[in-house]
Amino acid sequence: MNYWLVKSEPETYGWHQFIEQGRAVWDGVRNYQARNNLKAMQLGDQVLFYHSVTNPCVVGLATVVRESYPDPTEVVTLSKDGVTPKPTQWVVVELEPVLALENPVSLAQIKAEPLLANMALVRHSRLSVMPLTVDEFELILAMGQKPVGNE
């Protein structure tokens, strides 16, 4: 079992849309490090869903329901001979929602927590798919399920 965090801009694809659809094809990732993380995801892995840009916070928990396969949104390009398609290089996974956090865990809270200081979210703010340690994962989940005002 592995633990991950994925980012999405709520204006583009937010948690509520994810809930309505009940399943998401996590496409459009165009960064090698993030892609390698997608490839490493396994069925049943736990994935925190993070809203970036607007009120940045972890809003929910998802799980991997299909492992990586070529990204259908990738534009197919041809090799120099003009005939052979280049192998696709980007991948997607499919996710399903598990639960919404009662209290979204803000980036400010994460930054204020010394145990979370090593997260890629803090150290490499532009990475959109990142691994978490089990401790980081469980701590954020616990923070998100505490009653309001009890930090």
Added chain:
DNA sequence: GCCAACGTTGGC
């Protein structure tokens, strides 16, 4: 809306 950080591209 601004800006810093980072990744990618292209000229040399």
Added chain:
DNA sequence: GCCAACGTTGGC
């Protein structure tokens, strides 16, 4: 292979 220019992401 280096580096400047540029585009994008994301925090504030």
